[in-house]
Amino acid sequence: MDSSRPSDHFDSPAQVSGISQPKLGFVGYLRFFWRQLTSMRTALLLLLLLAFAAIPGSLVPQRTSDPNGVVQFKTENPDLYPVLDTLQVFNTYSSVWFSAIYLLLFISLIGCIIPRTRFHLAALRARPPRTPARLDRLAGFTSITAEADAAAALDSATSLLRRLGYRVERFGSSVSAERGYLRETGNLVFHSALVGVLIAVGLGGGLGYSGQRVVVEGQKFVNVLGDYDSFNPGRFFSSDSLTPYRIELNSFDATYETENPNAIGLATYYSANVTTTDENGNTGESSIKVNSPLDIGNSEVFLLGNGYAPVLTVRDPEGKVVWTDAVPFLPQDAFLTSVGVVKVPDGLAKQVGMIGLFYPTVDTLDSGALASTFPGLDDPLLTLRVYTGDLGLDDGVPKSVYALDPIGLTPIAGGASDVDSLELGIGDTVEIPGGLGTVELSGVKRFASFDVHHDPAQLWVLGFAILILGGLLTGLFIPRRRVWIKVVETEGSNVRIEYAGLARGEDPGLESAVTDIAARHSKQLGLRLNP
């Protein structure tokens, strides 16, 4: 927009066309497109387009925030999926079209900020302009005729306006004053801070990382690349930015509502109690809670999930332990009915896979099915479906530790077999059908799933956000205005004092400000205001 105008200047109505335009050369066209891009109208259209373009990302699951939703969408809409995927709708906010809109918008914004900053810097040094000849055509015009000394009236007008925060200049028998330069400053700070946020977000995302790790009570996690379950590095990430600290999960506390009949089982408190060891070997105790992450080694550790990890031991028929582990089971519902998988490829006569369902507080539904009725560990039960056959672990293809595909395997307990699922309480040992061996549930531990984040620019983002808010407040609510006081000598010892103002941008309080100045000034001179 025109840099010599205040931000909220109201253009005059469009001119009637019919102007013959000169032929534009290459540079001329560049200049023309730059003018178009940095015009207010284009900026407004881009802004509205940006709002519109953000909508699809809220209608369709996004890979960044809901990857499972995308997979589900694909199976539910096999025809629509490839079309939307080509259009990058599942990555709306990093898609080419969305990026194009906001990049153009920000180029337009920068093209607006730079000339306006230059102009404003000049305006900050400039003196108030000459007093207009006819004040009666301006806002809040007030005129007083009284017996007073012209020079004294001008002096007191100058000091009054100075006291009110105006920049004052004398022009002959008049005073010209301007105030509210902070309005444009705030406006420029606001818009520059928007650019700052964009850059800081980009840098933070590029230089940072986030990683996830499930830790069972008693286990340790070390902040090195290989110790993560999943890891999402930024574009410019280098593994040097990982500080090698260690976190050991000592215990995990969970409190569930037991009193309120409408909220039985609602989790009201989680705390992962950990021992931390920083890179220099200093240890400390802390707890990681929801809404209260742990700050350690340039990163923050968040508690994002938790569940149960039954401790299982598999023995061969001779009683030799062939496999033992605390297996994290993934929660399926609010009462923590959880699913987990055990794969025993070696040590038994056949490869054995088990799909377990864990009920922390088990109950039998009317249908005969089992269900958990409370997330606390009141009456735990583990059921196992057991399969034999090739688990596919020797193919060299990575397999999820949380899933077991029973296709191609032979059920020997539960599922399609004629034997019931194995059922174990804590401390129970049961035989695996077919004389393969035994499985024991020796205890149940809790696990916590941690999210580790490093974003070197997030404080910058916060700083720019605060500037945005501050710039908005000053840019919108500080009025920029000019005020003139003119003293005209009339016949005899009388003078006529004229007051008027001019708004520069939105200024609904201008008239009352001018009349207020007139009233104060005449009071200072000991005059009574004659309407």
Place this chain on the structure above:
Amino acid sequence: MTEIFETYSVIAVYSALAVYTIAFIAFTLDLARRSAPATATVRTGALASASGGRATALLERLATDTPSDTPGKASRPLQLAMGFTVVAWLLHVAAAVLRGLAAGRVPWANMFEFSLTATAIIVGVFLAIQFWQDLRFLGVYITGFVILLLGIASVNFYVPISPLPQSLQSAWLVIHVFVASLGTGFFAIGAGLSLAQLLQSRRELTGAGPRFLATLPSAASLENLAYRVILVGFVFWTFTLIAGAIWAQRAWGRYWGWDTKEVWTFIIWTIFAGYIHARATRGWRGSRSAWLAIVGFSAVMFNFTIVNLFFKGLHTYSGL
């Protein structure tokens, strides 16, 4: 004690709804009276000239032609309507406070409570704004809107009190949601003014429209009022966005993740940013910017209802 408070809270909600309905009827009677030719006060002359403002300075001067500078005597139904609104609002606030006392926390942790408190804040903003400008002609719109929202919330969204999940146990719940509701209140009034502006400018151009418009400020004045109200809403909304980001950083480990609710909050912010720029853009002042204000407020309501109830995301606190 908890149950007694909870019951009294429900009684207060339904009483408030009843009194709001009476106020709504009285506001409607007031508009009907304004439409009656005999009592219509003719004050178009002074104000119509403002609609064709030519340059910045002159326009700003005329912009102060607001209804407050001709404080005509309010009709009896209008006085009654305002009285009933105040009574209903006190009941409404009592309902929210009792709900909070019963729950031992702020009364905005699920869909019913959001609706209860947000509508109380909207009416609070409407009442408070009367000290600044006489906007009582919006009474039908505001009470109608609140009856609808509060009624739906009480009948369809009601859930018994339950404790806060840990993710909501944060000071940001108090700040973030309260300021968002405050912003919504200003946007609601801004949209009402813009609606009146659209009707008024149609009347000024074609003479069509309900007759009570003659007693309302000119389209240009309505536009200026809407603009000033929406500016305040926009500042609150910006704050909501920033506070939400700070909270999201603490609770979810990232300040921005394009969660559905975040997306819609961003969309609303962008629409109103557009609204503010529209005023300085040739060809966008007037009815077009009024439409933006209405679209923006519709997006707020969409975010509040449809996104809360039907969209998948992290802000799943409706409790339904």
